Amino acid sequence: GGRTEYSVPAVAEGQPTSGASLYCFMAILPDSPEVTLMLLAKRNKASIFACDASDVFHSWKSATAGWDTGESTLTNTDVFINVWELVHQKGVYRNFDWTVKVDADAVLVPDRLKSHINALRPPAYRAIYLK
Numbered sequence: 001g002g003r004t005e006y007s008v009p010a011v012a013e014g015q016p017t018s019g020a021s022l023y024c025f026m027a028i029l030p031d032s033p034e035v036t037l038m039l040l041a042k043r044n045k046a047s048i049f050a051c052d053a054s055d056v057f058h059s060w061k062s063a064t065a066g067w068d069t070g071e072s073t074l075t076n077t078d079v080f081i082n083v084w085e086l087v088h089q090k091g092v093y094r095n096f097d098w099t100v101k102v103d104a105d106a107v108l109v110p111d112r113l114k115s116h117i118n119a120l121r122p123p124a125y126r127a128i129y130l131k
Helices: 033-043 077-090 110-120
Strands: 022-028 053-058 063-066 072-075 098-101
Touching: 022 033, 022 077, 022 110, 053 077, 098 110
Parallel strands: 022 053, 022 098
Antiparallel strands: 063 072
8 A cells, every 4th residue: 555645844943954955867768759858858948957966867768557547557566666765875965965767757846946945945854756
């Protein structure tokens, strides 16, 4: 099963809050349109390239699985696990307050995310997942 979701209350005034430094990464499929999107973001110092640190990892094409409805979906769990293992092995994330996984076709504005984090007043030294 999945993990239970719960709210983390903002810390009181004067109490230590989490910082807002960002380590951002994306996984791209070589020889796909994701490469062009990543290069465009890099050239413009946008998306993950506007974070405090960033990395790009290569992924691979996922298989598809059929359902009894006749629909199919990507089975890319193995790709995501592999990329997270690469992030962990590289270890850069340890130097930052937040780790952000970004798709090449997503819009990330790091300064807006930092403002949002600061406004939440998350407690320091606590693992938190933001949706």
